[in-house]
Amino acid sequence: MNRxxxxxxxxxxxxxxxxxxxxxxxxxLRTNAGRLRKRLEDLSVFGRPAxxxxxxxxxxxxxxxxxxxxxxxxxxEMRALGLEPKVDAAGNVSAVRPGTVPGLxxxxxxxxxxxxxxxxNFDGDVGSMSSLEVMATLIEKKVATRHPLEYVVWAAExxxxxxxxxxxxxxxxxxxxxxxxxxxNGVTKREAMKRLGGDASxxxxxxxxxGSFHAYLELHIExxxxxxxxxxxxxxxxxxxxxxxxxxxxxGFANHAGTTPMAERRDAxxxxxxxxxxxxxIANGEAGAQVGTVGQMTVRPNxxxxxxxxxxxxxxxxxxxxxxxxxLGAALKERCAQIAKASNTEVEVVFTSxxxxxxxxxxxxxxxxxxxxxxxxNSMRLPSGAGHDAQAIATLGPMGMIFVPSVAGxxxxxxxxxxxxxxxxGADVLMATILELDASxxxxxxx
Amino acid sequence: MNRxxxxxxxxxxxxxxxxxxxxxxxxxLRTNAGRLRKRLEDLSVFGRPAxxxxxxxxxxxxxxxxxxxxxxxxxxEMRALGLEPKVDAAGNVSAVRPGTVPGLxxxxxxxxxxxxxxxxNFDGDVGSMSSLEVMATLIEKKVATRHPLEYVVWAAExxxxxxxxxxxxxxxxxxxxxxxxxxxNGVTKREAMKRLGGDASxxxxxxxxxGSFHAYLELHIExxxxxxxxxxxxxxxxxxxxxxxxxxxxxGFANHAGTTPMAERRDAxxxxxxxxxxxxxIANGEAGAQVGTVGQMTVRPNxxxxxxxxxxxxxxxxxxxxxxxxxLGAALKERCAQIAKASNTEVEVVFTSxxxxxxxxxxxxxxxxxxxxxxxxNSMRLPSGAGHDAQAIATLGPMGMIFVPSVAGxxxxxxxxxxxxxxxxGADVLMATILELDASxxxxxxx
Numbered sequence: 064m065n066r067x068x069x070x071x072x073x074x075x076x077x078x079x080x081x082x083x084x085x086x087x088x089x090x091x092l093r094t095n096a097g098r099l100r101k102r103l104e105d106l107s108v109f110g111r112p113a114x115x116x117x118x119x120x121x122x123x124x125x126x127x128x129x130x131x132x133x134x135x136x137x138x139x140e141m142r143a144l145g146l147e148p149k150v151d152a153a154g155n156v157s158a159v160r161p162g163t164v165p166g167l168x169x170x171x172x173x174x175x176x177x178x179x180x181x182x183x184n185f186d187g188d189v190g191s192m193s194s195l196e197v198m199a200t201l202i203e204k205k206v207a208t209r210h211p212l213e214y215v216v217w218a219a220e221x222x223x224x225x226x227x228x229x230x231x232x233x234x235x236x237x238x239x240x241x242x243x244x245x246x247x248n249g250v251t252k253r254e255a256m257k258r259l260g261g262d263a264s265x266x267x268x269x270x271x272x273x274g275s276f277h278a279y280l281e282l283h284i285e286x287x288x289x290x291x292x293x294x295x296x297x298x299x300x301x302x303x304x305x306x307x308x309x310x311x312x313x314x315g316f317a318n319h320a321g322t323t324p325m326a327e328r329r330d331a332x333x334x335x336x337x338x339x340x341x342x343x344x345i346a347n348g349e350a351g352a353q354v355g356t357v358g359q360m361t362v363r364p365n366x367x368x369x370x371x372x373x374x375x376x377x378x379x380x381x382x383x384x385x386x387x388x389x390x391l392g393a394a395l396k397e398r399c400a401q402i403a404k405a406s407n408t409e410v411e412v413v414f415t416s417x418x419x420x421x422x423x424x425x426x427x428x429x430x431x432x433x434x435x436x437x438x439x440x441n442s443m444r445l446p447s448g449a450g451h452d453a454q455a456i457a458t459l460g461p462m463g464m465i466f467v468p469s470v471a472g473x474x475x476x477x478x479x480x481x482x483x484x485x486x487x488x489g490a491d492v493l494m495a496t497i498l499e500l501d502a503s504x505x506x507x508x509x510x
Numbered sequence: 511m512n513r514x515x516x517x518x519x520x521x522x523x524x525x526x527x528x529x530x531x532x533x534x535x536x537x538x539l540r541t542n543a544g545r546l547r548k549r550l551e552d553l554s555v556f557g558r559p560a561x562x563x564x565x566x567x568x569x570x571x572x573x574x575x576x577x578x579x580x581x582x583x584x585x586x587e588m589r590a591l592g593l594e595p596k597v598d599a600a601g602n603v604s605a606v607r608p609g610t611v612p613g614l615x616x617x618x619x620x621x622x623x624x625x626x627x628x629x630x631n632f633d634g635d636v637g638s639m640s641s642l643e644v645m646a647t648l649i650e651k652k653v654a655t656r657h658p659l660e661y662v663v664w665a666a667e668x669x670x671x672x673x674x675x676x677x678x679x680x681x682x683x684x685x686x687x688x689x690x691x692x693x694x695n696g697v698t699k700r701e702a703m704k705r706l707g708g709d710a711s712x713x714x715x716x717x718x719x720x721g722s723f724h725a726y727l728e729l730h731i732e733x734x735x736x737x738x739x740x741x742x743x744x745x746x747x748x749x750x751x752x753x754x755x756x757x758x759x760x761x762g763f764a765n766h767a768g769t770t771p772m773a774e775r776r777d778a779x780x781x782x783x784x785x786x787x788x789x790x791x792i793a794n795g796e797a798g799a800q801v802g803t804v805g806q807m808t809v810r811p812n813x814x815x816x817x818x819x820x821x822x823x824x825x826x827x828x829x830x831x832x833x834x835x836x837x838l839g840a841a842l843k844e845r846c847a848q849i850a851k852a853s854n855t856e857v858e859v860v861f862t863s864x865x866x867x868x869x870x871x872x873x874x875x876x877x878x879x880x881x882x883x884x885x886x887x888n889s890m891r892l893p894s895g896a897g898h899d900a901q902a903i904a905t906l907g908p909m910g911m912i913f914v915p916s917v918a919g920x921x922x923x924x925x926x927x928x929x930x931x932x933x934x935x936g937a938d939v940l941m942a943t944i945l946e947l948d949a950s951x952x953x954x955x956x957x
Contacts, residue, residue, distance in 0.1 A: 222815075287769030304768060308814060319921045320803035321751060321828050321895030322734030325793050327919065332804055333790055336783035343780055346772055356767035357779055358814045360807065367755060367805045367824035368669075369922065377814035381768050448768030472774065474766045475816065 091438055092204065094494055096487035099196040102140065103486070106176060106192060107184040109133035120477025121184055125177040125219025125229060126154075126255040133176050134259055137191075137216060144199050146214065153233035153269035154218035154259030160198060162211040162501075169211035170497055172197070172280040175220035175230070175452060182221075183479025185486075189467065190282040191216050193490035200494060208501045210277050217452045218259050224252040231452035233269045235459055271459055278427055278461045278500045281453045282493045284481050288472025289445050296488050297435040297442035298466030299428050303454040304446055305385040305420035307392050309378040311338060311399065315408040317364055317372025332362055332371035334406040341398040342378055345391050352446055353382035355391060378412075383420060383446045421454040427463030427500065434495035440488055449474075465492055538885055539651065541941055543934035546643040549587065550933070553623060553639060554631040556580035567924025568631055572624040572666025572676060573601075573702040580623050581706055584638075584663060591646050593661065600680035600716035601665035601706030607645060609658040609948075616658035617944055619644070619727040622667035622677070622899060629668075630926025632933075636914065637729040638663050640937035647941060655948045657724050664899045665706050671699040678899035680716045682906055718906055725874055725908045725947045728900045729940045731928050735919025736892050743935050744882040744889035745913030746875050750901040751893055752832040752867035754839050756825040758785060758846065762855040764811055764819025779809055779818035781853040788845040789825055792838050799893055800829035802838060825859075830867060830893045868901040874910030874947065881942035887935055896921075912939055 110121040110129030123129040137156060138148040146158035159169060174190025198214050200206075217230035224245040232238065243253040243263040253263045261269075285291075290298050315331035339357045346355030356379050363373040380391040396412045403410035428444065435442040445466065453462050467489035470480040557568040557576030570576040584603060585595040593605035606616060621637025645661050647653075664677035671692040679685065690700040690710040700710045708716075732738075737745050762778035786804045793802030803826050810820040827838040843859045850857035875891065882889040892913065900909050914936035917927040 285769065286766050287771070288774060289771075306768070317923070318919065319733050319896055320801065320805055320826060321753070321897065322732065322916075322921060323801070323895070323919060324734070324736075324799065325790070325801055327735060330803075332786055332807065336786035339779055339783035340787070343772070352771065354767065354770070354772055356777075356815070356817055358767055358816050358818060359812050360779065360809045360818075361812075362807045365806050365808075367826055368753075368803070369805050370803060371805060371807075379767060379814055448770070449766055450768070469769075472765065472770060474769065476764070 091491070092200070092206065092494060094193070094196045094200045094487060094490040096483065098199065099192055099487060099490055100483050102192045102195065103184060103188055106133060106136065106188055109136065110178065117184060118477065120479065121178050121182055122180045123176070123178040123182070124180055125221060125223040126258050130177050130219075131258050137176065140195065141214070144195075144202055146198065150260035151269040152262045152265040153230045154256055154261035155215060155230040155234065155269065157213055157215040160202070160212045162209050163207050164209040167210045168275060168277045169213040170208070170278050170280065170500055171213045171215055171276040171456070172493065172497065173215035173217065174281050174283060175217045177219050177221050179221045179475045181477065182475055183477055185284045185469070185479050185481045186286065186474055187220060187283070189284050189481060189486055189489065193282045193486065193493055196490050197494040197497065208498065210501050212497065213276070218261065220452055223247065224255070227450060228452055228455050231455035233266055234271045235455040236270045237455055237458070238266065273459050276460050278424070278463065279453060279456045280427070280463050280465070280493060280496060280500070281451060282465045282467065282489050283451060284474065284479070285466040285469045286449045286472070286474035287469065290443070290466060290468035291470055291472060293443060295441045295443045296468060296485050297431070297440050297492050299431045299442050299444045300423050300447050300464035300466055301428065301444050302383045302422040302446055303420045303451055304381040304383050304448050305388045306379055306381045306418040306450065307388045308415045309392060309395065310413045310415050311376045311378055312411040312413070313338070313374040313376070313408050314411070315372050315406070316370070318370045320368045320370050323370055328370050329407045330370050331374040331408055334402050334408040334410065335360065335374035335376055337402045337406065338376065338399060338410070341402065342395065345394045345398065346380065348394075351382065351387065353380065353387060353391060354448065355380045381448055383422070385420065418450055419454070421457035421462060423463050424461035426503065427461055430499040430503070431463055431465055431492065431496050434492050434499050437495055438488070438491050440492060463496070465489055465496065538938070539647070539653065539941060541640070541643045541647045541934060541937040543930065545646065546639055546934060546937055547930050549639045549642065550631060550635055553580060553583070553635055556583065557625065564631060565924065567926065568625050568629055569627045570623070570625040570629070571627055572668060572670040573705050577624050577666075578705050584623065587642065588661070591642075591649055593645065597707035598716040599709045599712040600677045601703055601708035602662060602677040602681065602716065604660055604662040607649070607659045609656050610654050611656040614657045615722060615724045616660040617655070617725050617727065617947055618660045618662055618723040618903070619940065619944060620662035620664065621728050621730060622664045624666050624668050626668045626922045628924060629922055630924055632731045632916070632926050632928045633733065633921055634667060634730070636731050636928060636933055636936065640729045640933065640940055643937050644941040644944065653945075655945065657948050659944065660723070665708065667899055670694065671702070674897060675899055675902050678902035680713055681718045682902040683717045684902055684905070685713065720906050723907050725871070725910065726900060726903045727874070727910050727912070727940060727943060727947070728898060729912045729914070729936050730898060731921065731926070732913040732916045733896045733919070733921035734916065737890070737913060737915035738917055738919060740890060742888045742890045743915060743932050744878070744887050744939050746878045746882075746889050746891045747870050747894050747911035747913055748875065748891050749830045749869040749893055750867045750898055751828040751830050751895050752835045753826055753828045753865040753897065754835045755862045756839060756842065757860045757862050758823045758825055759858040759860070760785070760821040760823070760855050761858070762817070762819050762853070765817045767815045767817050770817055775817050776854045777817050778821040778855055781849050781855040781857065782807065782821040782823055784849045784853065785823065785846060785857070788849065789842065792841045792845065793827065795841070798829065798834065800827065800834060800838060801895065802827045828895055830869070832867065865897060866901070868904035868909060870910050871908035873950065874908055877946040877950070878910055878912055878939065878943050881939050881946050884942055885935065885938050887939065910943070912936055912943065
């Protein structure tokens with residue numbers, strides 16, 4: 064009882080950071096920056112290139128040996144804090160610290176620790192280790208919360224077996240057709256999942272109910288350069304963009320580059336190049352933050368002395384506004400039809416997938432801004448152009464994301480970098496936001 | 511003696527085809543179209559896809575098992591005509607039929623029988639089998655010639671071990687730096703050559719002297735669609751184009767396609783696409799038959815959700831006029847510099863090679879036209895956009911080439927096709943040209 068009352072007093076402290084008189088006399092609660100950095104460095108060895116250093120990044124793809132070792136290490140770290148890790152049927156790891164008010168839903172927070180091949184030590188890791196540090200600080204400082212706090216590390220967030228957000232999608236019941244039977248490196252996903260303790264036959268048990276949490280919070284590196292360029296340490300995510308993917312197949316006619324006059328050619332690469340330019344024009348054709356990308360292109364037969372007969376390419380459009388994303392795709396189809404006609408080629412545009420984005424809950428965006436202000440940190444709102452576990456979890460309840468700067472906007476690369484002091488600031492804002500939300504009313508599904 | 515006098519009479523017949531009174535009473539000498547077709551069909555089995563037919567084309571790459579078998583078959587066919595095949599240190603096969611006037615240099619004619627992977631049964635084969643049929647007809651009809659006639663099949667004409675025109679280049683002494691040490695499928699060219707009876711250590715013995723032949727003639731399929739479209743059966747080649755090759759390397763910056771705003775991108779593929787368009791504009795920018803091609807492009811990292819950071823591409827320009835070809839390359843460099851600046855990328859343009867073309871000897875072009883006219887066949891002059899053994903041999907003496915139509919201009923494909931009657935007409939024109947040249951004065955080096 065004593066402990067509870069004491070804890071609630073501390074929680075109140077954190078919940079009223081804007082009280083000027085109070086703020087001047089007692090500094091806001093802060094995480095331990097050194098401890099956070101050490102955990103990030105400790106984690107970085109799992110999947111580090113042989114003979115490399117922290118700066119050489121990491122290849123810790125989901126379900127790989129390095130990922131399995133990192134998960135084992137993570138659970139040891141959790142236990143050392145007195146937390147009891149649970150592994151669900153998707154391979155997600157979580158632990159709950161009880162709250163002081165019976166019956167309240169937990170505040171859920173965390174991220175992922177798998178990486179792309181040849182990735183950096185910040186994507187996912189920063190949010191996962193900051194969240195653990197928040198738990199460590201609250202435990203160490205004996206700060207109790209009304210709501211239970213649930214720390215989670217989602218399994219296999221990066222693209223793997225043909226899709227990403229594995230663990231969070233499983234939690235949201237967003238299973239794709241036949242996805243457990245997909246094969247990568249000769250192994251089915253069904254088999255690979257077992258390496259993290261997952262079990263496809265019991266996957267329904269990994270599902271979380273709508274309204275089963277008070278709020279979901281995820282701290283992440285921006286992976287873009289907006290915060291870094293603006294010199295703003297905290298990003299308040301407005302939402303995660305919707306992504307539409309297309310496969311574009313250009314069929315011309317392969318022929319001898321020496322004997323086929325320019326006017327007689329049906330050059331698939333010339334047409335494909337016009338499509339690349341069209342994607343630029345479409346994405347730049349209206350105001351807004353939408354992007355359009357041709358990331359992949361395969362030319363056949365791909366010989367210096369043969370007019371290309373066949374080009375396959377990918378096109379993707381992203382924006383917070385799903386209707387706008389669809390509109391850009393319609394413009395692509397129209398332009399491709401024009402290009403096909405003018406170039407005497409056939410152009411097939413196949414819509415391959417929509418990744419639904421998610422809007423961040425406005426009250427959580429406000430809570431993050433308030434938390435940043437309480438720590439005298441500037442913040443700015445911005446969309447997330449990258450996908451995150453948060454977009455799957457947003458289908459179940461309120462969601463918010465905090466971004467910390469990525470130096471020069473580089474990500475999915477060993478050169479990915481976030482500054483240690485800004486990571487610590489992000490962890491502090493995450494903790495302050497949790498305490499802010501701990502004081503707010505419970506969420507009702509359907510609101 | 512009798513034979514010689516008789517033969518010369520027949521030769522005179524062929525040499526005076528334009529004498530109307532004579533032409534009306536004795537039809538011009540013709541090759542045996544059925545025998546020629548049969549040899550082309552017999553040859554087509556070496557390298558035919560398993561279970562395929564003639565229409566499925568052939569993969570008879572230089573020095574392959576199929577090529578070795580075809581060479582053995584060829585030598586059997588030559589012996590059956592009473593010719594004694596000789597194999598030189600490059601793997602070229604040739605045989606001489608003596609002439610009637612001592613001391614005259616031979617009239618050399620032939621082509622190649624190797625193919626590209628997935629090629630057709632006409633490229634090279636038509637010229638090689640037509641030339642053999644000319645030999646067969648002259649032997650059968652006991653038509654003697656003043657000059658010796660030398661039939662040749664050049665080894666490995668198609669690109670192999672990094673360059674083409676193997677046998678003819680060796681004959682011309684055009685050996686590339688270190689070419690025998692190049693490795694393909696784990697085997698050096700030095701080793702591979704041996705399979706056709708070649709010997710790199712004695713390669714100098716394969717060299718032919720300047721002025722060692724009276725004329726070199728090569729019959730070939732056009733590989734383009736000009737004759738077919740014009741409905742003209744005989745092409746009189748004006749020359750073989752000069753080819754300049756460039757490697758273009760575009761360096762941008764690979765970044766996350768979701769988090770990198772359009773304005774911040776350094777997209778190597780967007781810049782590369784502009785270069786593809788520029789090559790089109792440069793090639794179409796002045797009158798003439800010049801062509802420009804981007805045939806090969808490699809995009810990195812080549813993932814749908816990553817802004818391409820690096821693109822490597824090839825550019826080649828071709829024209830009969832070497833100075834024009836160089837001018838087109840200069841324009842490419844200028845445009846690439848502009849594109850690099852505007853797209854915030856680095857574009858490196860490396861000139862990798864010039865394949866010197868060759869002008870066909872005017873008097874031989876005239877002889878071919880005369881021969882065609884003697885057979886009441888229309889002819890037209892045109893450049894060869896493709897490379898041929900004739901361009902290497904042209905460095906040694908007078909050269910001429912005869913083209914027969916390629917249906918729809920398709921080549922280097924199983925769909926490559928030339929009509930049997932037009933092939934036979936080509937063989938007839940080759941024979942008539944040989945007899946026409948047999949009457950002409952010897953060539954003096956330096957003329």
